[in-house]
Amino acid sequence: MTTHTETDAERIARRYPGSRTPRWLWLVAVAAILAVGVPWLIWTATYGANPAISAKIVSFSVTSDQTIDVRVTTQRPDPARPAVCTLTAQAVTYDTVGQYVLELPPGSEELEHHDVTIRTFKRPTSVKIEGCTPR
Structure with missing residues (x-):
């Protein structure tokens, strides 16, 4: 003790x-x-x-060394408001090899599907959405 x-x-x-x-x-x-x-x-x-616009890549397919086909679904709570989404194609090294600006004019549907072909300067392996903004 x-x-x-x-x-x-x-x-x-x-x-x-x-x-x-x-x-x-x-x-x-x-x-x-x-x-x-x-x-x-x-x-x-x-x-x-509650974003003004949201987008999701549903599928993509590399069709050649210079193109990639992409299916994008967009959702706008206010479809009368135009918007723009930027898609970026990437190579196996994560380099940006192509870019596409998806213009969304005023419409009547809240949920829309878009088929896009992105031209690239090198073989793409994936695609991502850089961002979507209302106009």
């Missing part, structure tokens, strides 16, 4: 001093972060959950 003396307590206090920052300052900092962070999180979640 070990007993701790006052000397031990002083030695421990010198080795592990108390915090220099007052506790109330930490509470104010946490409250400020929460006051800004929670509304920002709610805003980004609602904005990101």
Whole structure:
């Protein structure tokens, strides 16, 4: 059984001093972060959950060393609003070897299918959607 003396307590206090920052300052900092962070999180979640346009590559087929056929499905909650999507073809080394800008004029259908042929300067192996934006 070990007993701790006052000397031990002083030695421990010198080795592990108390915090220099007052506790109330930490509470104010946490409250400020929460006051800004929670509304920002709610805003980004609602904005990101309802995009103006979304697109998905349904299928693609490499037809030659210079072309790749792509089927893209787009969804616009407001089909009367025009939009544009950028598709990028990539080589086996992940180099961009071709690009296609898909113009979506105002329409009446919310869900549309598009068949696109992307011309490339090198054999493509995959295709991706760089992004879609409303106009």
